[in-house]
Amino acid sequence: MTLDDESAWALLRRLDDPDHMEFPRGYDHAAVRARFDRLAARLDQQFQCTCSVDRYVQDASHHGTITIPHTATASGQHITVTVSNFGNLTAVTLGNPGSYDADEERELFQAPDRHRVDGALEALDYVAISEHLLWTRYDGVSDLVSSYPPKHPPTWWTRFFDYL
Numbered sequence: 025m026t027l028d029d030e031s032a033w034a035l036l037r038r039l040d041d042p043d044h045m046e047f048p049r050g051y052d053h054a055a056v057r058a059r060f061d062r063l064a065a066r067l068d069q070q071f072q073c074t075c076s077v078d079r080y081v082q083d084a085s086h087h088g089t090i091t092i093p094h095t096a097t098a099s100g101q102h103i104t105v106t107v108s109n110f111g112n113l114t115a116v117t118l119g120n121p122g123s124y125d126a127d128e129e130r131e132l133f134q135a136p137d138r139h140r141v142d143g144a145l146e147a148l149d150y151v152a153i154s155e156h157l158l159w160t161r162y163d164g165v166s167d168l169v170s171s172y173p174p175k176h177p178p179t180w181w182t183r184f185f186d187y188l
Contacts, residue, residue: 040164047109
């Protein structure tokens with residue numbers, strides 16, 4: 025399911041725990057990994073390909089990344105699905121994260137690709153957050169900002185989908 029902006033902001037702020045930066049309280053790595061693996065298998069099936077899967081993430085707020093190869097997409101570019109350690113959050117991007125602004129992505133990300141990804145996410149109760157919201161400067165409750173230079177402040181992407 026993809027959330028509207030207002031609902032997405034409410035969810036991001038609710039999940040922003042200042043005491044748990046890499047993963048939330050009560051995090052069950054085995055359960056998160058099992059569901060992540062099911063998502064990778066579903067995307068393989070939906071796109072009739074073998075996706076590239078990064079399962080070896082450490083010191084990060086995200087669990088892993090699944091890349092659907094460009095040869096399997098109607099968009100003609102690879103699609104990146106990044107899965108957070110928090111609240112079933114995912115970010116779906118055409119190409120690499122940060123490659124396109126919202127208008128470009130709307131134009132270039134073909135509907136058949138988007139529907140297949142969204143279907144796989146919904147089947148496993150993942151929630152897709154618009155990448156473009158996530159590039160907003162982080163202003164949450166943690167002290168994450170103190171770890172970054174003022175000229176390069178963290179974003180909400182950093183908080184939930186990046187290395188810390």
